[in-house]
Amino acid sequence: MALAIITTRAGLGLDAPEVLVEVHLSNGLPGMTLVGLPETAVRESRERVRSALVNAGFEFPTTRRITINLAPADLPKEGGRFDLPIALGILVASEQIPAAALEGLECLGELALDGRLRPVTGVLPAALAVKAQGRGLLLAAGNADEAALAGDLKVLPAEHLSRVVAHLLGQSPIEPHRVTPPALPEQPLADLADVRGQYQARRALEVAAAGGHNLLFSGPPGTGKTMLASRLPGILPPLSSDEALQVAAIRSVCGLDLLGHWGERPFRSPHHTASGVALVGGGSRPRPGEISLAHQGVLFLDELPQFDRSVLEVMREPLESGQIHIARASQQRSFPASFQLVAAMNPCPCGHLGDPRQTCVCTPAQIQRYQGRLSGPLLDRIDLQVEVPAIPPDQLTADTRGESSSRVRERVLAARERQRTRGFLNARLPGPELEAACALDGAERAWLADVLTRLKLSARAYHRVLRVALTLADLAGEPHPGRSQLLEAIGYRQLDRLRSGQDRPATAGSP
16 A cells, blocks of 8 residues: 555643644655654754664665655654654555454654664553553563553564564564562661651651641751651652653653653652752753652752742742743643752751851841741741751750651651542642631630731741641541641741741841
């Protein structure tokens, strides 16, 4: 037949829309024309496919005019993933393999000049889309493990174009590939038992894990802020299979290893020089950023005030919605970004404000400018703001270990089980359901209103206090938060107290 239609998948963010590769051989001036909005790497596939077919021992129709259309024509196509379907389309159109052999199959893969199949990025989203259509998938052997993570999918891997053709001709069938995801380690590598002292910070870490709250550590250098943050994934619940697939799909699109981190909660720690696009995603062809790579996990921002303020402000919407919407002139993309923000900062430029070991040399104006790099709206979205003081020498040198991550994780799991009946984690519980779950009486409301007025807290901060208090009640096994939980929750708004002028430590430049 002179016309062949091969099914494959494009890669647009986390989506993998279907693309039909239509190949037509006709009389006329010999040549190969590729249409259908291909970008440079796709247009260059003409030369890769020609060389691969010839070097693999197949006939390339040099005396015919070859027209290749990638449909739909208005869908952008990029990368080398269309090499294999184009080559197979030419072989079908030139009657070197039967069209019926490709029924119920989709294919993707990049071709080397000698016919070898090279892996491509973004295979897992394509595999999930193929599975939803009930078809099989032909692809490079280097992508087989990744595609098999989709589950009940017929994955046919090959290392060379000639191996694919032998399978389609029935000469040497390819066995479907299966992979068993590696088991997770029973004990996290970073154990909370390694942390000496810092009991309030450990408590805040447990509360953050139990309710999904954002957390900010503030303290002098060397007090264990980064060490504490790195222990958070070890006390979070394990990922469900759907959540693990979401995390793996994002890593697949970014070309990162999947099996080595399968089922692990992400922990991303970008440097403070990261740009806004690197943090939230974007580019001329939008790709996920750090907040999406931290989806279902932890985004740790060390030296928070050192980040450019405009970079931090772009996180405000994702912190509320759990998604990031990127709009460009030619296309729009949405990426998941349901992450826990954990940040760390020094209290002042020199780092020693309130440090008994060393006197702060910063002036009040310098401290105000430094802390002013964090906007009020951003701090309002951080439920737990905790000071991490210097550790006394007797605690640092004590031959005792703290409570292990596994024991803390048991309490976190029990608290999250209580939240399951509400349908949301406390950090994302809608306002009406939050008020109903807290069930504060008139006296408690009046007392809380007076405290909020004195601390000059916003309406958003008020709801953050209620969310943390509800998590504290869940950890204690109580149905509703009481005065003790509300007091503890307000105690976690320590930067708010500093901004309101209360509890401000003395500095070298103040009386």
